[in-house]
Amino acid sequence: METHTNTSAEPTGKRPPELVMRLARMGASFPTRLSFMRTVIRELHDNNWTIAPRTIELDANGYGHAVISAEGPDRTYSLIAYSHELDPDKRTDRVIAEAWDATFALFDGVPSAADIERLRGEVPRQEAGRCSPNELTLSRANKSVRLFAHVVDRLAAGQQPDIAFVASVGYLMRTTAVYGNGKFGIADRHKFAARPEVSAPFQAELLTVYLIRCFTHLLVEHVARARSPDTFTPLAPAIRRFLGIGNSTGLGMAPFMHSHPKLIHNWVNARETALARVRAIETATPQSVATFRKILARARQNNLEWNVEDIRQMERIKILRSEVEAISVHANDPNFATGNLPWDALYRHVEATASLEAQELIVALILEPHGDLIDDLVHTMSDDDTTAFNPTTSSSAFTDHVRDAYQWALEQDLSNPKSEPQFWYVSEEKLEPRLGERASEPGADKEMPLHVVRDVQAMMRDLENFAPDKILAEFLMAHPAHRHIAKRIQAVIGAPYGEVRDNLVGPDMLAIDLLRFKLAFFGATKFDPKSDRWTRITMYQGAPLPEELASPGADDWSFGTTPADLSS
Amino acid sequence: MSLSLNETHKLVKDAARGSGLSWGEADELARAAVWLEVAGQHGLINACRAVDEHLNALASTVEFSSADGTIILSPCYGTGDGRIGALAAGLAARDLLSPARGENVITIKSVFLPILAVGLIAPVDPAPNNQHTITVSTTDGNTATFVRTHHDVRVHNTPQHKKSPHALVDMTITSTVLDISKPRTAGEIIWSETIHQTALENGLSPDITAVNPLRALAHNCLVPATEESRLKGAGAGTVDRD
Numbered sequence: 001m002e003t004h005t006n007t008s009a010e011p012t013g014k015r016p017p018e019l020v021m022r023l024a025r026m027g028a029s030f031p032t033r034l035s036f037m038r039t040v041i042r043e044l045h046d047n048n049w050t051i052a053p054r055t056i057e058l059d060a061n062g063y064g065h066a067v068i069s070a071e072g073p074d075r076t077y078s079l080i081a082y083s084h085e086l087d088p089d090k091r092t093d094r095v096i097a098e099a100w101d102a103t104f105a106l107f108d109g110v111p112s113a114a115d116i117e118r119l120r121g122e123v124p125r126q127e128a129g130r131c132s133p134n135e136l137t138l139s140r141a142n143k144s145v146r147l148f149a150h151v152v153d154r155l156a157a158g159q160q161p162d163i164a165f166v167a168s169v170g171y172l173m174r175t176t177a178v179y180g181n182g183k184f185g186i187a188d189r190h191k192f193a194a195r196p197e198v199s200a201p202f203q204a205e206l207l208t209v210y211l212i213r214c215f216t217h218l219l220v221e222h223v224a225r226a227r228s229p230d231t232f233t234p235l236a237p238a239i240r241r242f243l244g245i246g247n248s249t250g251l252g253m254a255p256f257m258h259s260h261p262k263l264i265h266n267w268v269n270a271r272e273t274a275l276a277r278v279r280a281i282e283t284a285t286p287q288s289v290a291t292f293r294k295i296l297a298r299a300r301q302n303n304l305e306w307n308v309e310d311i312r313q314m315e316r317i318k319i320l321r322s323e324v325e326a327i328s329v330h331a332n333d334p335n336f337a338t339g340n341l342p343w344d345a346l347y348r349h350v351e352a353t354a355s356l357e358a359q360e361l362i363v364a365l366i367l368e369p370h371g372d373l374i375d376d377l378v379h380t381m382s383d384d385d386t387t388a389f390n391p392t393t394s395s396s397a398f399t400d401h402v403r404d405a406y407q408w409a410l411e412q413d414l415s416n417p418k419s420e421p422q423f424w425y426v427s428e429e430k431l432e433p434r435l436g437e438r439a440s441e442p443g444a445d446k447e448m449p450l451h452v453v454r455d456v457q458a459m460m461r462d463l464e465n466f467a468p469d470k471i472l473a474e475f476l477m478a479h480p481a482h483r484h485i486a487k488r489i490q491a492v493i494g495a496p497y498g499e500v501r502d503n504l505v506g507p508d509m510l511a512i513d514l515l516r517f518k519l520a521f522f523g524a525t526k527f528d529p530k531s532d533r534w535t536r537i538t539m540y541q542g543a544p545l546p547e548e549l550a551s552p553g554a555d556d557w558s559f560g561t562t563p564a565d566l567s568s
Numbered sequence: 569m570s571l572s573l574n575e576t577h578k579l580v581k582d583a584a585r586g587s588g589l590s591w592g593e594a595d596e597l598a599r600a601a602v603w604l605e606v607a608g609q610h611g612l613i614n615a616c617r618a619v620d621e622h623l624n625a626l627a628s629t630v631e632f633s634s635a636d637g638t639i640i641l642s643p644c645y646g647t648g649d650g651r652i653g654a655l656a657a658g659l660a661a662r663d664l665l666s667p668a669r670g671e672n673v674i675t676i677k678s679v680f681l682p683i684l685a686v687g688l689i690a691p692v693d694p695a696p697n698n699q700h701t702i703t704v705s706t707t708d709g710n711t712a713t714f715v716r717t718h719h720d721v722r723v724h725n726t727p728q729h730k731k732s733p734h735a736l737v738d739m740t741i742t743s744t745v746l747d748i749s750k751p752r753t754a755g756e757i758i759w760s761e762t763i764h765q766t767a768l769e770n771g772l773s774p775d776i777t778a779v780n781p782l783r784a785l786a787h788n789c790l791v792p793a794t795e796e797s798r799l800k801g802a803g804a805g806t807v808d809r810d
Contacts, residue, residue: 096798130569130570132570132771133570133572133768133769133770133771181574182572182573182574182575183572183574183575184575185570185571185572185575185771186572187572187768188572188573188574188768189574190573190768191765191768191769391663391664392663392664425791426789426790426791427790427791427792427793427797427798428787428790428791428792428793429793429797429798431790434791434797436791436797441796441797442791442792443791443792443797446788446789446790446791449591472663473660473663473664476592476659476663477656477659477660477663480590480592480593480656480659481590481592482590482592483590483591483592483593483596483659484590484591484592484595485592486592487592
């Protein structure tokens with residue numbers, strides 16, 4: 001049995017926000033067992049959910065609709081999928097697209113025929129349609145055309161697809177948006193936030209993605225079977241399990257992170273608390289060491305299969321591979337983890353010797369064997385969207401707090417225009433968030449409020465000239481323009497991981513770092529940056545299939561790797 | 569037309585921002601508008617009026633009185649003739665109405681569009697053993713009273729604000745300990761968790777005449793699209809055929 005220190009109270013050894021909430025480290029994040037896709041699968045496993053197609057009305061080309069239901073102990077959720085013929089010239093991953101290979105809604109319950117017909121007129125139009133509070137999410141996906149065609153060809157011919165080709169893509173379709181929380185008429189999150197099965201962050205959205213993955217498997221087999229029913233063979237389970245869902249993600253995630261500081265704090269605080277608990281373990285058990293070695297081996301193989309065109313990321317991956325090799329040698333030593341505080345020692349060793357990618361990877365790896373110790377933290381990762389605001393605090397006390405908590409922002413020099421060359425804005429083109437160059441592009445007068453450094457400094461200039469004996473409410477009456485930053489600062493009191501400690505409009509800011517951070521918390525892998533502003537990822541690669549959810553090992557699917565054996 | 573609560577919030581926030589209100593005020597106005605819609609008090613219509621009011625606003629000096637004798641003089645958005653806008657009045661009253669200050673009474677003279685101020689103040693949960701009473705009095709003696717407890721919001725008397733929303737009124741906001749020995753007077757319950765949950769289940773059905781003006785103002789927040797911004801601003805290629 002492992003022995004722990006600080007098990008009755010939270011450990012005090014969490015990594016500090018000034019270390020964790022820096023863009024460079026955030027941009028090296030990896031999914032952990034607390035990531036939200038893992039939470040979805042654990043819920044499906046723990047509560048014996050069944051997932052099965054309810055309706056399949058697809059023609060020989062796979063066009064039509066299907067309904068796949070997830071039935072749990074108290075409720076049923078159904079993915080309604082509409083599959084369309086798409087002009088190749090209209091196939092784009094950008095939010096500006098107006099047509100897709102498939103469109104989806106997650107229905108709250110089991111849809112009637114009338115519901116399916118109502119939504120047939122709305123869901124395929126996505127942002128241009130109107131849904132109802134009966135729908136919890138709205139989504140769409142495009143095929144990975146070459147792989148989809150290849151898999152159809154092979155299955156129709158009674159063969160399995162080429163595994164190297166499958167591995168080079170990793171998915172049959174990629175989603176380009178998964179909308180939730182009231183967008184385009186769908187249900188507000190508060191409608192269902194209290195339901196245990198979807199109370200953790202983004203559970204409705206990521207259940208949708210899991211069901212879309214099921215749909216892609218169903219669709220490719222349906223088309224292949226229709227083409228040649230006599231020779232058709234179904235996908236080998238090992239390949240189905242390996243096929244995840246792709247996703248293209250752009251800048252929209254960054255403003256979300258900025259506008260939800262308490263939520264982001266809760267995510268990071270849970271991970272950092274988990275890390276601190278594991279680092280506080282005094283002695284490791286043989287079982288935990290064995291599990292660690294197994295996951296490390298999988299991560300090592302996953303890294304070898306992680307190849308991207310982006311030069312910067314590929315260089316980082318190459319360095320990571322060599323660092324993981326060194327960690328593997330160390331971990332396979334018979335004396336590994338035999339000393340006091342073994343996981344802390346391993347973390348410290350990697351922190352002192354390896355890149356940020358390796359440091360964040362080792363966080364994920366040492367959390368993996370310790371579900372019993374840390375999985376409860378999932379329940380702390382939501383936010384009720386209320387902000388504690390105390391306008392009766394004295395302006396002097398508030399000033400002192402800002403000086404203390406926002407020193408990192410106050411000490412930045414904004415006198416040089418080169419210190420804030422970028423700005424975030426919303427384009428009138430389908431309301432797409434974009435990033436512009438302040439000096440050369442129009443729109444800076446409509447900048448989104450992501451410039452915390454400037455806002456904090458402006459407020460402090462007025463605060464320092466305000467009567468210290470008056471209260472914050474009086475200050476805000478005199479200076480209403482500072483209300484948003486004052487409320488933000490108070491919200492972040494007690495939520496120190498809620499603020500990125502870098503200038504989000506600075507010359508070195510790379511949006512891709514914010515995207516990877518958030519996507520890692522979702523549970524995404526195989527980050528494939530296509531520029532510093534958007535990335536492709538893979539979701540649910542290696543995750544159990546619906547018929548495997550009840551198996552004891554259903555939670556053991558992190559760092560999925562190409563199947564070497566297609567017989568299982 | 570049905571709107572989700574989140575859509576309603578975003579619409580009003582963007583419209584308020586598009587009319588020149590600060591980000592913080594825009595967010596507060598949007599929260600108030602959603603709360604009023606849930607409570608059946610025409611949140612979007614009143615948000616429209618508030619934004620119009622802001623567009624025509626002049627700096628006013630406004631007087632607040634609270635029970636502890638504090639007098640606060642502050643430049644606020646108003647009509648330039650001594651009246652105070654609902655947003656400034658509501659935010660000020662709400663900020664001053666704090667449990668940390670104990671029982672208190674706040675009076676605000678000459679409030680324009682008082683229901684919006686109610687939408688800012690009434691959502692504040694007074695804690696289980698307290699209540700907030702918001703009294704809205706017109707100059708001719710008519711009075712409407714909104715009583716907020718931990719459980720619900722009830723309105724007493726004829727809500728004059730509905731008959732003549734532009735009426736100039738005085739507001740008194742009182743925070744008191746709830747006397748549980750006295751039965752609560754009936755009143756019309758306009759907000760409770762049940763009502764809120766019903767709105768989440770069904771969506772909101774705001775007055776459509778308010779939606780288009782708000783959308784027009786919200787459009788002011790958007791940057792016109794250009795081919796350059798399409799290519800540079802978001803990064804992705806525009807056709808994906810792999």
